[in-house]
Amino acid sequence: MTAPSQSTASEAAVRVRRARAELKRQIAAGERKARELCESAWLDPDGDAASLLVAEVLGSMRGMGSLRTAQTLDELGISSRRRLRGVGINQRRRLRSWLSNKEGAMKPRLVVLAGPTAVGKGTVAQYVRDHFPEVRHSVSTTTRTIRPGEVDGVHYEFVTEAQFDQMIEAGEFLEWAQVHNAYRYGTPKSAVERELAAGHSVLLEIDLQGARNVREQMPNALTIFLAPPSWHELVNRLVGRGTESASEQERRLATARIELASQDEFDHVVVNTDVAEAAREVVALMLDDIE
Ligand SMILES: Nc1ncnc2c1ncn2[C@@H]1O[C@H](COP(=O)(O)OP(=O)(O)OP(=O)(O)O)[C@@H](O)[C@H]1O
Numbered sequence: 001m002t003a004p005s006q007s008t009a010s011e012a013a014v015r016v017r018r019a020r021a022e023l024k025r026q027i028a029a030g031e032r033k034a035r036e037l038c039e040s041a042w043l044d045p046d047g048d049a050a051s052l053l054v055a056e057v058l059g060s061m062r063g064m065g066s067l068r069t070a071q072t073l074d075e076l077g078i079s080s081r082r083r084l085r086g087v088g089i090n091q092r093r094r095l096r097s098w099l100s101n102k103e104g105a106m107k108p109r110l111v112v113l114a115g116p117t118a119v120g121k122g123t124v125a126q127y128v129r130d131h132f133p134e135v136r137h138s139v140s141t142t143t144r145t146i147r148p149g150e151v152d153g154v155h156y157e158f159v160t161e162a163q164f165d166q167m168i169e170a171g172e173f174l175e176w177a178q179v180h181n182a183y184r185y186g187t188p189k190s191a192v193e194r195e196l197a198a199g200h201s202v203l204l205e206i207d208l209q210g211a212r213n214v215r216e217q218m219p220n221a222l223t224i225f226l227a228p229p230s231w232h233e234l235v236n237r238l239v240g241r242g243t244e245s246a247s248e249q250e251r252r253l254a255t256a257r258i259e260l261a262s263q264d265e266f267d268h269v270v271v272n273t274d275v276a277e278a279a280r281e282v283v284a285l286m287l288d289d290i291e
């Protein structure tokens with residue numbers, strides 16, 4: 001038999017690397033997937049899943065940094081070099097039980113992200129959307145006019161004042177508020193309830209009044225205040241965004257002063273200096289608080 005050519009061997013290595021990356025992406029999407037993957041690896045020791053290290057499986061799970069992974073492997077009595085196919089009977093039993101407990105502990109959660117105008121709530125929420133697909137986002141309804149680049153039904157549901165009144169009347173909002181003394185914004189109740197019932201955590205990006213209303217109705221909701229590194233930076237971001245007139249900017253900054261004074265009401269404060277870091281902090285808080 002002839003040895004495989006160098007290009008065939010490297011093609012195979014690329015295929016295995018891709019398959020492992022895809023498996024790790026699936027694990028990151030939920031604890032149940034991690035458990036299913038272990039079971040399938042034990043049924044098919046020649047499959048791609050069986051070649052994963054237990055450390056890779058644990059390390060790909062939500063909220064599991066390298067330290068926690070090492071501690072867990074230690075508790076389970078599994079070596080950091082052990083692949084799924086090599087996990088013994090007793091180790092399997094302990095790993096199964098640990099994964100089931102973890103699955104049970106990760107309850108879906110309603111998370112409120114609030115903070116002053118232009119602090120970066122939308123930008124941070126977009127980063128979470130792009131990098132943490134397991135977190136769901138509520139699309140608010142508003143009476144504000146659509147901005148260039150915004151898409152109806154994606155950024156907001158844009159409605160008339162009369163339509164908003166009807167929705168209040170029909171009890172369709174989890175919360176609603178008139179923001180910056182101007183337009184009304186509301187969180188549709190049914191979409192949030194549907195996502196929570198389906199086992200997904202939901203992130204609401206809303207104003208201070210909305211955060212207070214949600215906390216009253218759902219005391220288990222986790223509230224996070226996004227703060228600017230400084231007042232000067234907040235003003236720069238608002239002016240730099242260039243989406244409001246000078247008078248609207250003034251109105252928003254007046255509200256911002258009141259909102260900044262309220263941050264102690266929140267469960268956590270995250271300073272948005274760097275978007276990626278702030279987004280990761282928000283997601284880590286969602287997970288830490290659940291466990
Ligand atoms: N960490 C950051 N560093 C620098 N600029 C940022 C950062 N985060 C957001 N920005 C910029 O600040 C501006 C305001 O951000 P964004 O629109 O996300 O704020 P917001 O809190 O959602 O505002 P609003 O409540 O008024 O809708 C944008 O131009 C955005 O690109």
Ligand SMILES: Nc1nc2c(ncn2[C@@H]2O[C@H](COP(=O)(O)O)[C@@H](O)[C@H]2O)c(=O)[nH]1
Pocket residue numbers: 115116117121140141144175176177179185186187205206207208209210211
């Ligand atoms: N109480 C609520 N506030 C909301 C909701 N959706 C958005 N907002 C807040 O409104 C302001 C202004 O937003 P903009 O898009 O016009 O710049 C901002 O602070 C948002 O957080 C909501 O459903 N309820």
